[in-house]
Amino acid sequence: MRMRILEISVGAFILAGILALVGLALNVSGLNVSNTEGAYTVYARFENIGGLTPRAKVTMSGVAIGEVTEVILDRDELVARVAMNIHSDVDFLSTDSSASILTAGLLGEQYIGITVGAEEEYLQNGDFIEDTQSALVLEELIGKFLFNEVSE
Amino acid sequence: MTQFDDVVIDIQKLSFSRGDRPIYNEVDIKIPRGKITAIMGPSGTGKTTLLKLIGGQLKPDSGSILVDSKNIPALSRSDLFGVRERMGMLFQSGALFTDISVFENVAFPIRVHTDLLEDMIRDVVLMKLHAVGLRGAHDLMPSELSGGMARRVALARAIALDPDIVMYDEPFTGQDPIAMGVLVNLIRRLNHSLGHTSIIVSHDIQETLGIADYIYIIADSKVIASGTPEELSRVESEQVKQFIQGLPDGPVPFHFPANDYEDDLLKGNR
Amino acid sequence: MDQLALLGRKGLDKLAAFGRAGMILFQSLVAKPQPLVMFPLFVKQIYFIGVLSLIIIVVSGLFIGMVLGLQGYTILVDYGSEQAVGQMVALSLVRELAPVVTALLFAGRAGSALTAEIGLMKATEQLSSLEMIGVDPLRRIIAPRFWAGFICLPILSAIFAIVGVYGGSIVSIDWLGIYDGSFWANMQNSVNFYDDVLNGLIKAVVFGFVVTWIAVFQGYDCIPTSEGISQATTKTVVYSSLAVLGLDFILTAVMFGEL
Ligand SMILES: Nc1ncnc2c1ncn2[C@@H]1O[C@H](COP(=O)(O)OP(=O)(O)O)[C@@H](O)[C@H]1O
Ligand SMILES: [Mg+2]
Numbered sequence A: 001m002r003m004r005i006l007e008i009s010v011g012a013f014i015l016a017g018i019l020a021l022v023g024l025a026l027n028v029s030g031l032n033v034s035n036t037e038g039a040y041t042v043y044a045r046f047e048n049i050g051g052l053t054p055r056a057k058v059t060m061s062g063v064a065i066g067e068v069t070e071v072i073l074d075r076d077e078l079v080a081r082v083a084m085n086i087h088s089d090v091d092f093l094s095t096d097s098s099a100s101i102l103t104a105g106l107l108g109e110q111y112i113g114i115t116v117g118a119e120e121e122y123l124q125n126g127d128f129i130e131d132t133q134s135a136l137v138l139e140e141l142i143g144k145f146l147f148n149e150v151s152e
Numbered sequence B: 001m002t003q004f005d006d007v008v009i010d011i012q013k014l015s016f017s018r019g020d021r022p023i024y025n026e027v028d029i030k031i032p033r034g035k036i037t038a039i040m041g042p043s044g045t046g047k048t049t050l051l052k053l054i055g056g057q058l059k060p061d062s063g064s065i066l067v068d069s070k071n072i073p074a075l076s077r078s079d080l081f082g083v084r085e086r087m088g089m090l091f092q093s094g095a096l097f098t099d100i101s102v103f104e105n106v107a108f109p110i111r112v113h114t115d116l117l118e119d120m121i122r123d124v125v126l127m128k129l130h131a132v133g134l135r136g137a138h139d140l141m142p143s144e145l146s147g148g149m150a151r152r153v154a155l156a157r158a159i160a161l162d163p164d165i166v167m168y169d170e171p172f173t174g175q176d177p178i179a180m181g182v183l184v185n186l187i188r189r190l191n192h193s194l195g196h197t198s199i200i201v202s203h204d205i206q207e208t209l210g211i212a213d214y215i216y217i218i219a220d221s222k223v224i225a226s227g228t229p230e231e232l233s234r235v236e237s238e239q240v241k242q243f244i245q246g247l248p249d250g251p252v253p254f255h256f257p258a259n260d261y262e263d264d265l266l267k268g269n270r
Numbered sequence C: 001m002d003q004l005a006l007l008g009r010k011g012l013d014k015l016a017a018f019g020r021a022g023m024i025l026f027q028s029l030v031a032k033p034q035p036l037v038m039f040p041l042f043v044k045q046i047y048f049i050g051v052l053s054l055i056i057i058v059v060s061g062l063f064i065g066m067v068l069g070l071q072g073y074t075i076l077v078d079y080g081s082e083q084a085v086g087q088m089v090a091l092s093l094v095r096e097l098a099p100v101v102t103a104l105l106f107a108g109r110a111g112s113a114l115t116a117e118i119g120l121m122k123a124t125e126q127l128s129s130l131e132m133i134g135v136d137p138l139r140r141i142i143a144p145r146f147w148a149g150f151i152c153l154p155i156l157s158a159i160f161a162i163v164g165v166y167g168g169s170i171v172s173i174d175w176l177g178i179y180d181g182s183f184w185a186n187m188q189n190s191v192n193f194y195d196d197v198l199n200g201l202i203k204a205v206v207f208g209f210v211v212t213w214i215a216v217f218q219g220y221d222c223i224p225t226s227e228g229i230s231q232a233t234t235k236t237v238v239y240s241s242l243a244v245l246g247l248d249f250i251l252t253a254v255m256f257g258e259l
Helices: A002-028 A136-150 B047-054 B077-084 B102-112 B118-131 B147-158 B177-192 B205-211 B227-234 B239-245 B260-265 C001-030 C035-051 C050-081 C081-125 C128-131 C137-175 C179-188 C193-223 C226-255
Strands: A039-046 A057-059 A065-076 A079-088 A098-103 A109-116 A132-135 B007-018 B021-032 B036-040 B062-067 B086-089 B163-167 B199-201 B214-219 B222-227
Touching: A002 C081, A002 C137, A002 C179, A002 C193, A039 A098, A039 A132, A039 B007, A039 C001, A057 A079, A079 C050, A136 C081, B007 B047, B007 B199, B021 B118, B021 B177, B021 B199, B021 B214, B021 B222, B036 B047, B036 B177, B036 B205, B047 B062, B047 B163, B047 B199, B062 B214, B062 C193, B077 C128, B086 B147, B086 C128, B102 B147, B102 B163, B102 C128, B118 B147, B147 B163, B147 B177, B163 C081, B177 B199, B177 B205, B205 B227, B205 B239, B214 B227, B222 C193, B227 B239, C001 C137, C001 C193, C035 C050, C035 C137, C050 C081, C050 C137, C081 C128, C081 C137, C081 C179, C081 C193, C081 C226, C137 C179, C137 C193
Parallel strands: A057 A109, A098 A132, B036 B199, B036 B214, B086 B163, B163 B199
Antiparallel strands: A039 A079, A057 A065, A065 A079, A098 A109, B007 B021, B007 B062, B214 B222
16 A cells, blocks of 8 residues: 555656646647747848847747847948747738847847738748838947937 | 585685775685674674674775675676675664664565565565564654663564575673573574574673584684684683683784883873 | 875866766666656656645745846936836846746755655665665666656746736736836747747757756765765755856857857
């Protein structure tokens, strides 16, 4: 009987461990099993990416639709080129969509916000988003502000 | 020397030391098969160490220990475990497994080495416990036993598999006179009816003289005398006489090697 | 000159101990598996090592999560980003605190008990007696304990993390009045399963391995007297804590750093 209680509690313990891991996966990390595969890549060029890094999220109207996978310097155009994976069920981004680098909160992390345009054609894997808006850099803003003050 | 027609353990030129202190220095000991051999000597001379050397738990510095012509120190780990299946050892402290009951302790070697059914294991265990007078205690945990009882349970465990060689490390210590008599008889009976070879380490001279076929007396890292009980009682050596008669003073030092006593005491005043 | 010789001898002693520890690990793990004999022993050890450590882990996890919630809130509220408290609680728990604190508590609770138990078995000649019965104590005594510790620490760490996150949510949502949608959404957006949760789990696995190894080795290698056992127990706690903290730095640098 003592052995039996021991076995049951060990079984419960291991089960609790598995449940905890599942809880961490679903509740804490928000792992979504369905859309981890099936994504397409689009690119965008930015004058300045500020503090954007890989794994930053890509949103549309605030809803996450993908994530940044790569940030490199484009040799030909001499600007930053960002690759992002967009979930394949989001297949309605028009070719004239615009991408801007936004900041969450005052000092929060940076992410990409996408606004769709009016075209009938949609972005495909490997396409570029032409209409982009760079990150706001606090120092530049303050610089401009001061310059205006002085010149007035 | 008809004793040594059939030798089961043959120790040749055995040397062993603990740190700088020699415990054995080129010692030869032969243990005859099917007989009761006693190893005697003052405490701290290395009797327990000798049993551990035979069991392969310690490795000698040099010399060989042949058990049925297998040299124990040279055996691989798995061969050694094979030889040990044929040996039973009663440890000085009993060494019962504290996390399982008396019954399970005795059943342990049987479960490890045989595929007997539970019914048969139960019968064997109760028989062995009965032999040491503790059948009624089979449900107890080792922590609920007295020292003497624990040692009797350990004895039951050591003989559970009817090993060919049984080593008893001070089996009589801590036993009341009745249990002592029972144990002496038990060891003798096991030996005669089953043909075990027994090695007994003991201080109890009278019991040992009464039971042993052959005796080795160890002191100063050597065998100082050996022979049958009658032979030993006729030996003229002061050392042996002193030991057998239990006199505190004589050539066998009662004291652990030390500096001069007075010197040591005087040092404290400086 | 004497000092130098002493230092050299100490160093060699440590090296030899490390070698013995490696041999014990090798001999207890690289053995012909005997599932029928080993499994019940293994289950029993999970009970002693894991189940009995559960209470201290759950209680500590809850309190640490709650404290993180409070501290995080008071810091973040100055920047108007108290919504991010969920993310802060979860990231610090999952990446660092759960594996490290669990391992430290585990060393104190289960590691010391393992060392003392094995040391006492050695002192009472139970290990010798197993050997004489023809059973290898490394396989019978050390191996099940080792595997159990290896399995239990990740489980305990996962439980610690989840309990901590809920502790943080109780403080943030129920007491401090943060909107629960943004608490969870912020957390889920910033915690990545592979980078954060799995890496935290890998840390716990490594710590489980190291702490249990140290504990069983100290027990098996101790001087079999009451003093020797108490020294070995202390060593287990000290060495495992140092090893956990040192390894944590290395693992963090490899996993999260820009190396
Ligand atoms: N583990 C050990 N480490 C160092 N010395 C030991 C150890 N075990 C025993 N000794 C020493 O070896 C000697 C022989 O011990 P032992 O064989 O137990 O004696 P006894 O004849 O009383 O059984 C003793 O003097 C003891 O001090
Ligand atoms: Mg002894």
